[in-house]
Amino acid sequence: MQGRARVVCPPRKWEDGRLAQNEHIPLEVFGVTKVYPGGVQALDQVTFKILPGERACLLGPNGAGKTTLIRLLTGALRPSSGRVSLFGLGVEDPDFLQAKRRVGIVPQSPGMYRDLTVDDFLLLVRDLYGSGNIPEVVEAFGLGPFRTRRMAELSGGMQRRLSMAAALVSSPEVLLLDEPTVGLDPVATREVHTFLRKVMPGRTVLLCTHNLAEAEALCESAVILRQGRVLLHERIATLRQRIQPVLVLRAAQGPERLAEALSAQGFVHTREADAVHVHVADAVAQAPGLLRHLLGTGLEVYECRVVTPSLEDLFLEVVGANDARA
Numbered sequence: 641m642q643g644r645a646r647v648v649c650p651p652r653k654w655e656d657g658r659l660a661q662n663e664h665i666p667l668e669v670f671g672v673t674k675v676y677p678g679g680v681q682a683l684d685q686v687t688f689k690i691l692p693g694e695r696a697c698l699l700g701p702n703g704a705g706k707t708t709l710i711r712l713l714t715g716a717l718r719p720s721s722g723r724v725s726l727f728g729l730g731v732e733d734p735d736f737l738q739a740k741r742r743v744g745i746v747p748q749s750p751g752m753y754r755d756l757t758v759d760d761f762l763l764l765v766r767d768l769y770g771s772g773n774i775p776e777v778v779e780a781f782g783l784g785p786f787r788t789r790r791m792a793e794l795s796g797g798m799q800r801r802l803s804m805a806a807a808l809v810s811s812p813e814v815l816l817l818d819e820p821t822v823g824l825d826p827v828a829t830r831e832v833h834t835f836l837r838k839v840m841p842g843r844t845v846l847l848c849t850h851n852l853a854e855a856e857a858l859c860e861s862a863v864i865l866r867q868g869r870v871l872l873h874e875r876i877a878t879l880r881q882r883i884q885p886v887l888v889l890r891a892a893q894g895p896e897r898l899a900e901a902l903s904a905q906g907f908v909h910t911r912e913a914d915a916v917h918v919h920v921a922d923a924v925a926q927a928p929g930l931l932r933h934l935l936g937t938g939l940e941v942y943e944c945r946v947v948t949p950s951l952e953d954l955f956l957e958v959v960g961a962n963d964a965r966a
Contacts, residue, residue: 664728665689666814666844667713672722674708674868682708684868685722690846696873697855698848699955700865706848707748709865710818713846714745726814741769744807746800748819748848754792758783758802761791765806772809781805781835797828801835808839815840817847821854833857856951864958871958876951883949883957887918887927892940901937915943 667690674683683705690696700706711717712724715731723730726739733739753761759774766772778784781801786794794802800820807815820836821829836858846863849855855862856876864871872879891898898916902909907930908919920926923946931944949957 664725666692666727667846668723668725668728669709669712670723670725672709672712672719672724674705674712674717675720682868683712683719686865686868686870687722688863688870688873690844692844693842694861695840695843695845695859696847696861696863697859698846698863698865699852699855701959703867704865705868706865707818710816710846710848713816714743715740741771741810742812743814743816744810744812746803746807746815746817746820748822754790756791757788758791758794759787761802762806762809766809769810772811774809777805777809780808780838795828796824797831800824800828800832804832804835804839812843814844815846817845817849819849820847821849821851829854852950852952852955862951862955864955866959876954879951879954879958880949883953884919884921885923885946885948887920887923887930888912888943888945888947889916889918889934889941890914890943891934892942898934898939898941901934901939905933917947 669689670687672683672686673681675681686705686709698706698709708717712719713726715736718731726736726743729736729739753764756764758778762772762774762777766774778787781804783798783802783805786798786802791799791802804820817836821832824832833854840858845859847855847859859876861873861875862879863873889898889902895911895914895916899909899911902916902918910917910919918930920930927944927946931941934941
């Protein structure tokens with residue numbers, strides 16, 4: 641279902657990550673450490689900033705500090721040291737509430753008020769934000785048939801739709817998404833992704849997720865945490881340059897025969913089930929010549945494709961490299 645422009649697009653537009661005059665960075669974390677009672681340290685000198693219009697994913701193993709960081713950004717927690725700010729305002733600033741009203745939050749758990757209807761909930765959210773157009777978000781997220789239904793009676797996928805509608809009712813400039821598809825079935829997950837693709841462009845987004853395919857599909861940059869520290873904050877396209885693409889080959893004679901022919905020519909390769917992965921300096925440029933050679937030897941190669949590294953490959957490369965140095 642198509643949403644209207646005001647739901648899909650935020651009131652401000654940014655180009656090339658540059659700040660408009662008198663505007664501040666939407667999300668900034670500077671030197672933040674968080675220690676819980678009992679001495680458990682969740683974050684250790686974390687620093688990064690999400691620029692206007694940037695769509696970033698927040699990644700890390702369990703216990704990396706992702707949930708703590710999201711709670712700090714929403715003002716639900718305060719750092720033990722350092723500063724967290726929205727549009728240049730920290731939780732200690734008198735106008736922090738106004739900054740929060742420019743942020744839409746989709747929590748990991750929708751936080752249903754069981755006895756409220758869909759309309760009641762959206763009215764409550766609009767009043768808290770001080771503005772909003774309920775009919776627009778109802779139309780955009782297909783909630784029309786459910787407006788008088790109690791929230792406790794909604795399916796998990798419909799609850800998540802309602803959560804996103806509530807986050808967008810005031811047309812915020814920033815979206816904080818904390819595991820927006822966790823616990824959903826594949827159909828509901830696809831629906832959520834469809835809606836997010838409509839509303840994310842033009843907004844500043846920080847998506848916290850364990851689903852690396854989801855992060856890759858929706859985001860352009862990644863902040864990777866490990867043991868409470870930032871390992872990197874880079875564009876995903878830049879991260880891909882760390883790992884060379886590989887050639888994936890399959891032949892009718894099987895991987896053993898294919899591997900023998902590649903070894904005879906000095907190619908470095910690895911076996912993956914019935915395929916052979918060839919590691920070359922330039923997979924795109926070298927693929928035609930290699931394929932001609934293999935066919936010339938009598939091998940019936942029926943698949944030859946270039947595979948670029950996924951975000952999962954990049955994540956494992958970064959986290960694994962730091963594990964090796966630990």
